[in-house]
Amino acid sequence: xxxxxxxxxxxxxxxxxxxxxxxxxxxxxxxxxxxxxxxxxxxxxxxxxxxxxxxxxxxxxxxxxxxxxxxxxxxxxxxxxxxxxxxxxxxxxxxxxxxxxxxxxxxxxxxxxxxxxxxxxxxxxxxxxxxxxxxxxxxxxxxxxxxxxxx
Numbered sequence: 001x002x003x004x005x006x007x008x009x010x011x012x013x014x015x016x017x018x019x020x021x022x023x024x025x026x027x028x029x030x031x032x033x034x035x036x037x038x039x040x041x042x043x044x045x046x047x048x049x050x051x052x053x054x055x056x057x058x059x060x061x062x063x064x065x066x067x068x069x070x071x072x073x074x075x076x077x078x079x080x081x082x083x084x085x086x087x088x089x090x091x092x093x094x095x096x097x098x099x100x101x102x103x104x105x106x107x108x109x110x111x112x113x114x115x116x117x118x119x120x121x122x123x124x125x126x127x128x129x130x131x132x133x134x135x136x137x138x139x140x141x142x143x144x145x146x147x148x149x150x151x
Contacts, residue, residue, distance in 0.1 A: 035118050036067070038150035039126065041095075044108040045133060048141040051076075052098035053111060054131040055145055059091040062124025066093050068115035074105040081112050094131075104136060113150070 043053055066088045071078045081097035095112055118124060126147060133143035 032119065033121050037116055037118055039114045039116055040110050040148045040150055041072075041112045041114065041128070042108055042146045042148065043111045043130070043133060044144045044146070045106060045141055046143070047106055048143075049104035049106055049135050050109070050111075050133060050141070050143065051100070051104050051136040052096070052132070052134040052138075053143070054094065054096035056092070056094045056127075056129045056131060057114060057147075058093070058127050060125040060127045062122045063119040064091045064124050065117040065119065066091070066114060067117050069093070069095065070113045070115070071097075072112055073110040076101055076104050077109070077111050098134075100136070102136075 039057070041055065041057070043050060043055075069080055069083055071080045076099035077097050079097075081095045083093050083095045093114065095114075097111065116124075128145055128147055130143060130145040133141050135141050
């Protein structure tokens with residue numbers, strides 16, 4: 001009886017890995033095309049000093065997930081800007097930052113980089129809207145917002 005148990009256990013220990021390997025080969029691999037890319041956000045304040053801004057970014061087409069936000073190029077906006085984490089779920093984000101220092105950028109400067117997970121083969125279309133830009137005296141200033149796709 002002991003010999004029979006040993007033979008059965010040995011047979012099972014040999015057959016189970018072979019069957020498991022066969023099942024793995026039979027299941028087609030689900031390959032979803034997923035890639036990561038940065039989106040660099042620029043603000044051009046012309047000859048005015050930029051002390052504060054708020055903008056909204058969303059995907060008009062394509063499927064994205066926002067996985068990170070980092071600060072900008074100039075010292076005034078180098079720290080990561082403020083955003084609402086709850087808004088990240090729908091491929092949309094509202095970002096804002098301000099600096100009360102005296103060394104503020106003028107002209108075109110990178111204010112943020114948004115790190116994206118792009119799902120699928122379709123290249124996303126982005127909608128970028130500047131809500132407000134302001135100077136150190138809390139006056140609204142005319143500014144133009146734009147983005148560049150990174151690699």
